[in-house]
Amino acid sequence: MLSVLQYRKIGKDVARHVSAGIEGGSIARGTVDSNNTNPQPRADDEEKIKQCQRGEEKEGDDSIWVRLDDEENDPLNPKNWSLRSRSKNIAVLSLLIFVQAWAGGAESMANAKASAEFGVSKVAENLSTAMYLFGIGSGALIAGPVSETVGRNPTYLVSTFFFLFFVLGSAMAPNFAAQVVCRYLVGLASSATLSINGGSVRDQFRPVKRSWVFPLIAWANVTAPVLAPIAGGWIASHPRLHWQWMDWITLIVAAAVWLLAVFCLPETYLPLLLDWKAKHLRRITGDDRYVSEHGSAGSFASRLKEKLPLPFIFFVTEPVVGVLGLYLVLLYVLLFSFLSGFDYIFKDTYGLPMGFVGSCFGAIATGTTVVALCAPALFSWTRHKTEHIQGASVKPEFRLWPGIIAAPMLPIALFWLGWTNYSSISIWSGLAACFVFGMVLVSIYISSYEYIIDSYGDHAATALSSITFVRYIVAGGMVMAARPMYEGIGVHWTMTWLGCIASILAPAPLLFRLYGKKLREKSKYAK
Numbered sequence: 001m002l003s004v005l006q007y008r009k010i011g012k013d014v015a016r017h018v019s020a021g022i023e024g025g026s027i028a029r030g031t032v033d034s035n036n037t038n039p040q041p042r043a044d045d046e047e048k049i050k051q052c053q054r055g056e057e058k059e060g061d062d063s064i065w066v067r068l069d070d071e072e073n074d075p076l077n078p079k080n081w082s083l084r085s086r087s088k089n090i091a092v093l094s095l096l097i098f099v100q101a102w103a104g105g106a107e108s109m110a111n112a113k114a115s116a117e118f119g120v121s122k123v124a125e126n127l128s129t130a131m132y133l134f135g136i137g138s139g140a141l142i143a144g145p146v147s148e149t150v151g152r153n154p155t156y157l158v159s160t161f162f163f164l165f166f167v168l169g170s171a172m173a174p175n176f177a178a179q180v181v182c183r184y185l186v187g188l189a190s191s192a193t194l195s196i197n198g199g200s201v202r203d204q205f206r207p208v209k210r211s212w213v214f215p216l217i218a219w220a221n222v223t224a225p226v227l228a229p230i231a232g233g234w235i236a237s238h239p240r241l242h243w244q245w246m247d248w249i250t251l252i253v254a255a256a257v258w259l260l261a262v263f264c265l266p267e268t269y270l271p272l273l274l275d276w277k278a279k280h281l282r283r284i285t286g287d288d289r290y291v292s293e294h295g296s297a298g299s300f301a302s303r304l305k306e307k308l309p310l311p312f313i314f315f316v317t318e319p320v321v322g323v324l325g326l327y328l329v330l331l332y333v334l335l336f337s338f339l340s341g342f343d344y345i346f347k348d349t350y351g352l353p354m355g356f357v358g359s360c361f362g363a364i365a366t367g368t369t370v371v372a373l374c375a376p377a378l379f380s381w382t383r384h385k386t387e388h389i390q391g392a393s394v395k396p397e398f399r400l401w402p403g404i405i406a407a408p409m410l411p412i413a414l415f416w417l418g419w420t421n422y423s424s425i426s427i428w429s430g431l432a433a434c435f436v437f438g439m440v441l442v443s444i445y446i447s448s449y450e451y452i453i454d455s456y457g458d459h460a461a462t463a464l465s466s467i468t469f470v471r472y473i474v475a476g477g478m479v480m481a482a483r484p485m486y487e488g489i490g491v492h493w494t495m496t497w498l499g500c501i502a503s504i505l506a507p508a509p510l511l512f513r514l515y516g517k518k519l520r521e522k523s524k525y526a527k
Contacts, residue, residue, distance in 0.1 A: 064289045066278040068270075076277065078204045078268040085266075086204045090213055092257075092265045094220040096156060097197055099254040100163060100190040101224035104132055106250050107170075107183075108339035109232035109358045110243030117243075118176035123483050125176075128183050129339060133476030135187020140195040140468040144461045145307050147196045149300040152203070153267040155192045160258045163189035164251060171247035187472075194221065195468045198449055199461050203268040207394040207454060211378050218445045219372035225335060226361040226368075226438070229342075233358015310459075311466030318463065319519055320455060320526075323508050324448040325467040330501060331441050332475040334414075337482040338364075341494070344486040345417070350427050363431040367438020371402075371446075378402070396454035396527075397516045403447030403509035406440040411502040413437045418495025447509060455520055457527045 068074045078086070107114065107128050115125035147155040166185040173179035197217055205213050232246045267273060271294035281290040297303070314321045338345075338361075347357045381401075417433035452467075453460040485494055512519070520526035 062289055063291045064287075066274050066281065066290055066292050068274070076273055077270060078273075079206055081204070089204060089265060089268065090201070090216065092261050093156075093197060093200055094216055095257045096160060096193050096261055096265075097217065097220040098224045099250065099257050100160070100193050101221055102228045102253075103163075103167065103186055103190060103250050104129065104336070105225040105228035105339055105361075106232060106246040107243070109229050109354060110236040110246065111340070111343075112354075113236055113243040114179075118179070120176050123480065126340060126479050126483060127180050129336060130476040130479040131180050131184040132187035132190075133336065133472045133479065135184040135189075136191045136194055137187075137469050137472035137476065139188045139191025140465050140472065141308060141311060142304060143192040143195045144199070144465045145300065145303045146192065147199065147269065148271075148461070149303060151267045151272045152196065152200050152269050153265060155196065156265065157258070157261060159189050159192035160254070160261065164255055164258060167247055167251045167254065171244050171251060173244075191468075195465055196461065197221075198453060198464055200268055202453055202460065203270065210450060210453070211381075211394070211399075212375050214450055215372045215375035215378065215442070215446055218442050218449070219368055222335070222441050222445055223365050223368045223372075225339075226364045229339060229358040229361045230365075231358070234355040236358075237354040307462060310462045311469055314459075314463050314525070315466040315470060318523060318525065320512060320516065320523075321452065321463050321466055323505070323512075324452065325470055327444055327505050327508060328448055328467055329471045329474045330498070330505060331410075331444060332471045333478040334437065334498060335364075335441065336475045336479050337485075340479065340482040341486055341491075344491050345421055345430060346427065349421055349423055349491070352427075360431060360434065363434035364438035364441070367435040367440075368442040369438075371439050371442045394454060396451050396520070397513050399450040399454055400447050400509045400513045400516070402443040403451075404513060406443035406447075407506040407509050409436055410440045410444075411499045411506060413440060414495045414499035414502055418492045418499065421491045421495070444509075451512070451516075455516070455526050459525045463525075 068077055071077055072080070074080060111122050111125050111128075114128065115122045118125070143155065143159075163186060166182050166189055169182040170179060170186060173182055198214075201210060201213055201217055228246070231249065235241050235245050235249075236243050271292065275292040275294040278290045278292040278295060282288055315325055316322065342357050342360055346352050346360050347354070352360075413433045413436040416436070417430055420429045420433070448467075449464065452463050456463045489497075
């Protein structure tokens, strides 16, 4: 019998399915049904065996390949689990994403106090945020292969477990060197959750329903780093609270979420679930011929060797990945450079205390939240544009509409923020520009991720990992350049320069809407 842990992870319906060992699955040399565990020959055996990852059947090979026979109804398929169960999974996953993305901005408002305590410059103290971003970027390259080898669930739980210890180390760091090392490790441990969450959504939801679910995932990814400075600003300005209290708060909340995930987050990676079923069938029948594609695939080392170069290849050779990746790079450069930039945009211009400077990030968070709340409308629009059948496909170019609408608003927001940054102009003007930036941020994120997932199918994880790597590495570098840039050329020219870059990239979603299909036809990786 399966272990209690496996029953819980698969879910009650799937556990009953696997315990019977006989419903809903099929095999390359036979079909297992409720009345007969002996394989019945099928006419297309040879062709289907050749499609398996083991390659062509060798002479004398009588392996029984376990797979889905009815993808639309098999309870082993996470896409067929109850909506309540999948909604619970997404809620828990969103909390994991939120607390680990929160860590990115947790210490940003304490820059002045931390640099004074450790005896370093404010620019050097920015390494606290930059190393976190470098950690996510470097870990993103291996997070995908790890999750496809051991499963999504162990990847989330183990990485988050280490995340807790590294946050504890950051909270107790006695000097600058210890803080920087711990912050890199915090980012490295966060990389799994922040880079493979799109895969978990794809595991459980078909294309149309993803338009409802993905805005929530996008909101958790991009809003947490701008909510953290709100709390951080008031803690840093409180006379009786040490600035490292932000790390302790992160640790307490993350520990509670991790415990929730341990008990409530199941495995959703279908190839691994089929491998569990094959093992169960071998156990209850005593027949070692039951195998799965996942169990017969190469080792983690071989998968890593095969897939590690692919993100770089994708970013260079796939125009969709490269251009949308650059768009997300720009957005993340802006997002994390604002952690330092708001000192110059709001504190120096309007003389705000640190608590109120942190609260200005609420304008960005409000913008991202407004767009996320439009998810029901986006779902209805998507449903209207597709066939009313289960598993209906969505044309990838349709996913670009939020980005097409939002793209021209990015340079407008940046020019607006830069050219109205005078003490004689109301602070509400700058906050309104930040609100627009928040709307653009989550809109482009949703469009880019969903377009890439729909365009590249099974290769989507590799395409997204390439974008994740580049955007966090470049954003980390720009965090170090933010203070010298704002001090050197000022708020007006900094926003003007970034606004010009945004103007160049603004037509990209529309161009992909017009020519994306032709680009996909020329790609050997796209669907």
